[in-house]
Amino acid sequence: MAPKSRKRGSGGGILWDLLTFDRLISGPLIHLIYWSGLGVIVLGAFGAIGAAVGVVLSDDDIVGKLLALPVSIAGVLVCVALVLLWRSFCEFYVAIFRISEDLRAMRQAGETDLSRAAPTAPPPQRFNV
Template sequence: MASARNSKARGSNGLFWDLLTFDRLVTGPVIHLIYWAGLGVVALFAFSVVGAAVGLALKEPGLQSLLLAFPVLIAGLLVAAAMVLLWRAFCEFYVAIFRISEDLRALRQASDADHAVAAATRPPAQKPVG
């Protein structure tokens, strides 16, 4: 909490300093951009599957080409759906790892503050008489 107040007090220069010293992680917004870019790639794959199925159906007139195109379309769209789920899980894994890192950093700061308070209130050690 104190570091948040200090970074606000430093202004825009503080944001730059936080980014240089890794006090503020930019991974969250970057992962969101990567997630949407990956979904775009999966959408391109899905469109190519639909195009391949339509092309297969139009290649030769008749029932055989339609019977071949339908399973290609269904299988391709199922693979695209599985890719969306896997991509989401992959991105959530990275977000979870970085949130754990932030939580550990906050716990470390709280522990250091508790140790500083305990050290300040502890009476000085007396030398043994001997």
């Protein structure tokens, strides 16, 4: 859960939250980057399959036609590996930003605990002899 740093009625809205870094845009931005990267990887998979089909249709030699199947399977496997790698990178960044939000909430909770704590006695004075 995202920490609330100010009360709802204090005005300003989303623009003020963005300008003062009370609300981070990195979470939704990472989701957009994830989906765009996933789209690029899917285009790469379609390109690998299309290249293999193109080789099968245009090559008259049997060796070219026999090589098209392993090349297309390898291309799809590479794209699956890229999807998993891309997902792990994006989840890593989301986790880092959530840790940052949690640390911020813990710091605010600690500050409120310190402000509610009873005042402590002054430190003992040392006398030089």
